[in-house]
Amino acid sequence: MEFLRPATWDEALAAKAEHPSALPISGGTDVMVELNFDRHRPSALLDLNRISELTAWESGRYEGQEGEVIRLGAAVPYTRITRELSAELPGLALAGNTVGSPQIRNRGSVGGNLGGASPAGDAHPALLAAGRDVLVEAESVRGTRLIPIDEFYVGVKRNSLEPDELIRAVRIPVADGPQQFSKIGTRNAMVIAVCAFGIALHPKNGTVGTGIGSAAPTPRRAVEAEEFIAGELAERGLWQSGGLIGPAAIQRFGELVAAAASPIDDVRGTAAYRRHALAVMARRTLTWTWNEYTQSLRSAA
Amino acid sequence: MRVTFTANGREVEADDVWEGESLLFMLRERLGLPGSKNACEQGECGSCTVYLDGAPVCSCLVAAGQVQDREVRTVEGLADPEGGLDEVQQAFVDAGAVQCGFCTPGLLVQSHDLLERNPQPSDNDIREALSGNLCRCTGYEKIMDAVRLASARKCSSSEVSQ
Numbered sequence: 001m002e003f004l005r006p007a008t009w010d011e012a013l014a015a016k017a018e019h020p021s022a023l024p025i026s027g028g029t030d031v032m033v034e035l036n037f038d039r040h041r042p043s044a045l046l047d048l049n050r051i052s053e054l055t056a057w058e059s060g061r062y063e064g065q066e067g068e069v070i071r072l073g074a075a076v077p078y079t080r081i082t083r084e085l086s087a088e089l090p091g092l093a094l095a096g097n098t099v100g101s102p103q104i105r106n107r108g109s110v111g112g113n114l115g116g117a118s119p120a121g122d123a124h125p126a127l128l129a130a131g132r133d134v135l136v137e138a139e140s141v142r143g144t145r146l147i148p149i150d151e152f153y154v155g156v157k158r159n160s161l162e163p164d165e166l167i168r169a170v171r172i173p174v175a176d177g178p179q180q181f182s183k184i185g186t187r188n189a190m191v192i193a194v195c196a197f198g199i200a201l202h203p204k205n206g207t208v209g210t211g212i213g214s215a216a217p218t219p220r221r222a223v224e225a226e227e228f229i230a231g232e233l234a235e236r237g238l239w240q241s242g243g244l245i246g247p248a249a250i251q252r253f254g255e256l257v258a259a260a261a262s263p264i265d266d267v268r269g270t271a272a273y274r275r276h277a278l279a280v281m282a283r284r285t286l287t288w289t290w291n292e293y294t295q296s297l298r299s300a301a
Numbered sequence: 302m303r304v305t306f307t308a309n310g311r312e313v314e315a316d317d318v319w320e321g322e323s324l325l326f327m328l329r330e331r332l333g334l335p336g337s338k339n340a341c342e343q344g345e346c347g348s349c350t351v352y353l354d355g356a357p358v359c360s361c362l363v364a365a366g367q368v369q370d371r372e373v374r375t376v377e378g379l380a381d382p383e384g385g386l387d388e389v390q391q392a393f394v395d396a397g398a399v400q401c402g403f404c405t406p407g408l409l410v411q412s413h414d415l416l417e418r419n420p421q422p423s424d425n426d427i428r429e430a431l432s433g434n435l436c437r438c439t440g441y442e443k444i445m446d447a448v449r450l451a452s453a454r455k456c457s458s459s460e461v462s463q
């Protein structure tokens with residue numbers, strides 16, 4: 001096995017072009033488990049720890065995205081996302097705070113979740129919910145490619161990166177409304193999600209974003225649920241009035257979220273349990289975010 | 302490959318390191334620092350917790366080559382060679398927070414970090430900070446006592462010095 005230690009981003013891209021089968025390692029919280037248990041023996045490890053751009057974030061405006069955007073370096077650890085970006089990216093900060101333990105959050109990052117593309121990755125539901133214009137910045141010596149989050153996950157632990165590409169950053173629009181994240185597990189810490197759900201209200205364009213984790217071959221959004229609830233909010237003028245959504249619509253939203261999943265029975269839970277839990281999480285997180293939204297309306301009035 | 306880094310304030314060098322080897326293995330097997338314990342090898346138990354550039358991490362999940370030119374502080378580096386045990390270590394002894402002792406090194410490093418960041422943690426802060434460290438003996442109550450004791454001593458000693 002080779003151990004490649006590029007000192008700069010350009011060197012990292014050159015190394016990945018030369019060794020397309022090299023496995024990138026940053027926090028190591030997934031990669032090292034595979035190595036320690038000898039499940040995977042890559043030809044080379046590509047250590048990204050020396051590349052300081054990857055652990056920085058910046059805010060700005062970018063083509064193809066509305067409003068202010070956080071360009072989050074691929075290796076910014078979850079500890080820092082929660083500490084520094086709770087206001088801008090509340091859903092991701094909440095999700096990040098449920099990752100593993102403090103030690104794991106000091107190393108694990110969104111780039112690692114995306115690179116691994118496990119359906120159970122905690123960042124995915126939050127990224128999907130944050131909007132269809134969340135973009136993964138994939139880079140190679142050939143140039144930069146912006147991959148919309150909905151096109152990024154292609155199969156169980158498979159993403160749409162080319163063999164010579166590395167994840168440089170993720171561009172995530174700053175939240176324009178309340179966001180929530182909910183996750184089922186046997187305890188609060190050190191849990192791989194049995195299933196997870198992320199939601200984001202987008203009052204600016206009248207949409208609702210969702211993301212389902214651990215209940216399908218890939219992370220996915222609940223498209224019909226999003227369209228249903230956005231329709232309800234618009235038809236009844238609720239974005240303006242801040243009125244109650246009501247139990248029937250909330251119930252229906254939960255059912256549509258559960259229907260959007262295609263879970264399996266496995267060691268962590270049954271498919272039926274996952275569907276049930278998703279409906280519960282969808283109802284609760286919709287209620288939480290809607291309450292927060294209506295309170296913000298009232299306090300602004 | 303060869304890896305050179307700082308361990309507990311001293312520059313060290315490990316030779317013939319396998320590229321897929323963990324920091325934990327290198328510390329224990331090549332550098333004579335067996336304080337960090339090897340249990341789960343997947344970041345579940347926290348027994349191998351060390352500081353890497355000042356942040357506590359599971360050393361089983363760091364590739365040895367990743368610490369080149371960086372600073373590692375293990376449980377062996379908590380005590381002051383002149384002044385004896387660190388406050389956190391002394392509190393664990395005094396509170397009876399050590400039974401079999403296997404999880405203790407990880408808990409010490411993690412508790413040390415907590416009190417550095419937050420000298421007066423609430424019980425919830427302590428539980429949250431130690432949520433990635435498993436102990437199969439104590440039921441955690443004595444460990445909670447130890448961290449509260451270390452916190453009380455730390456705060457009273459800083460008041461005295463003021």
